[in-house]
Structures are given as C-alpha cells and as structure tokens.
Amino acid sequence: MPTLRTSEVDLVQNNKALEINLDLLEERREEAAIREAKSKAKMKSRSKDTGKLGPKWERPYEVTEALGKGAYKLRDHDGKQLP
Missing domain, CATH: 1.20.5 (Single alpha-helices involved in coiled-coils or other helix-helix interfaces)
Structure with a gap:
C-alpha cells in the first residue's frame, strides 16, 4: 500500500x-x-598568552609522590620540583 x-x-x-x-x-x-x-x-x-587565566605550566610534568586527597608532588621535564 x-x-x-x-x-x-x-x-x-x-x-x-x-x-x-x-x-x-x-x-x-x-x-x-x-x-x-x-x-x-x-x-x-x-x-x-599569560596572565590570570593563562596556563600555570607549559610542558609535561611527572608525578613523583601522591600526598593524598588529590595533592601530588610534581617534577617538570628538567627535573625541577614544582610547588
């Protein structure tokens, strides 16, 4: 049909x-x-662009230690410890 x-x-x-x-x-x-x-x-x-809304870091980083509750110690590509 x-x-x-x-x-x-x-x-x-x-x-x-x-x-x-x-x-x-x-x-x-x-x-x-x-x-x-x-x-x-x-x-x-x-x-x-930098400024208040710009990125806080520019390259990859490595997690060196987990401190708990979402806090981590980070190290950048050059081996420098990040705050």
Whole structure:
C-alpha cells in the first residue's frame, strides 16, 4: 500500500539532488579543513598568552609522590620540583 511519502517522491529529481550533494562534498570537506586549521592556529596563539587565566605550566610534568586527597608532588621535564 503506497503512502503519501512514497507516492510524492520523484526518483529522477531525488537522484539529481544526490549527485549534486556528492559533487559538493569535496568542497565542503576542504572548507571544514580550513576552518579546523584556523581554529587550531587561534588556540595555539591563545596558549601563549599569560596572565590570570593563562596556563600555570607549559610542558609535561611527572608525578613523583601522591600526598593524598588529590595533592601530588610534581617534577617538570628538567627535573625541577614544582610547588
């Protein structure tokens, strides 16, 4: 039993619309890659900012001792003990 949805579909027009979407897919991917690169560049420049809301450390650190209740002794990459 045909439904309104299946009876109103024009298969030729639908296939043409799908072909157009496939043709535009590569362009949309390129635009997304450009937006992603811009976003990453913006985030990279923001990480260099200092101040009250800036990062407290800049490189990886190592946990040397667990003091309890979420407190740890940390050492940076150069071996310097962090406060």
